[in-house]
Amino acid sequence: MNVLLTGATGFLGSRLAKVLNSKPDVSLTAAVRCLIEIPAAHIVEVQGLDTNTDWSTALTNQQTVIHAAARAHIMKDEVPDPLAEYRRVNVDGTFNLARQAAAAGVKRFVFISSIKVNGEQTPLGQPFTANDTPAPEDAYGISKWEAEQGLQQLASETGMEVVIIRPPLVYGPGVKGNFASMISLVKKGLPLPLGAIHNKRSLVAVDNLVDLIITCIDHPAAANQVFLAGDGHDLSTTELLRGVAEAMGKPSRLIPVPASMLKLGATMLGKKAVAQRLLGSLQVDISKARSLLGWEPPVSVEEGLKRCFK
Structure with missing residues (x-):
């Protein structure tokens, strides 16, 4: 299977690239902004993530795209209009890639979104579910929700399958x-x-998130679904x-x-x-991934924390 990964040099993407590259049935292409050494069968240099980016070389013969690149959540954003900047990268840049992917014949587009699409907090014992009405509160969450809506519309128009994964806080070795x-x-x-x-808060170990993403690459039941990620223990x-x-x-x-x-x-x-x-509390319900995909987080919270320091 041919897989294109964006964001391959980031905290999540670098771990995902390493695992994907170790799988004999996956031919991985990593799209990066500058040519560096990362685990991938093929590396393609792509300038930026916006409406002007040409993805034609990177998308050649690809069956699946995993889109992990984004303008990440920034606590103290100093740009004059944060929402406009998030939209430029996370919405317009994502649409541009997805439209080109559909035109290139990509079968499935896996989008790494954020639990911020659901909101910022939950009442204790009442976790977010994948079917909840989105209620993003900040510019980052809004941009991810708008990107999700555009991708779902594109899926209905083109037939390209879209899978959306919303993780809460991701932790692991090298976390920032x-x-x-x-x-x-x-x-x-x-x-x-x-x-x-x-309180109670849901987290997801980077290895658990990677495992869920890989499950969603070709699982038939994942097509056009939204999943929440988590360790399963708050x-x-x-x-x-x-x-x-x-x-x-x-x-x-x-x-x-x-x-x-x-x-x-x-x-x-x-x-x-x-x-x-x-x-405050922020809990997520991962039962949809469990029931629909038969997925279980392979790493416990205790082991996930230990791996931060190995």
Whole structure:
């Protein structure tokens, strides 16, 4: 099977490229912005991800496209109009690739979206499902939702199958962003006032997400479906910090401060969004992938955290 992968140099894409390249029945082509050494049978240089990108060389003889490239979620975006920039790359750039893929005879287009399409938080014990009405709140989530809608319309017009995967926070070796910041705090052994948080958050180990993506490459039941990704085991912020400390072989110095006090303090300091991520819940229901695809996350949360430090 011939597979084109975009975003092959990113956190997810690099791991996906390595696994795909090890499969004897897959001939992998990686589209990159500059020619570098990555695990792939073929490497094609593509300039940018927008409406002007020519994908003709990369799409030659491809059966499946896995689109993992995107303008990623940025906490402190300094561009004048973040939504316009997200749309330029994540919506217009995705449409351009998908239209060319359909014209080139690609059978299936696997799009890596985001749980932010569903929203930012869930009531405790009421996880997001793949069938929920989308309610994105920030520019990144909006751009991913608009891209999903365009791809679904293109699928109905052209017959090219589209599979959409929405992961929550992805973690693993080399992870960056908020998860890396949390690891740094635990590694320093700093006491943290997060020892009494009883929320629940879904995460997905990068190896579990890679396994789901590969399952969706050619599974007949995946065609034109939306799936949520996850480890299948939710953690409170307190449990997560303890798990990270254990995986590192470090003590977890967590002070049991009530969540209500932390919320109040964060609001007074103008850090309400930070408090929401640490104290609020965001759960996902992966039962659709389990029932429709027969998929089970191969890596436990405990093993996934250990792999961050191997």
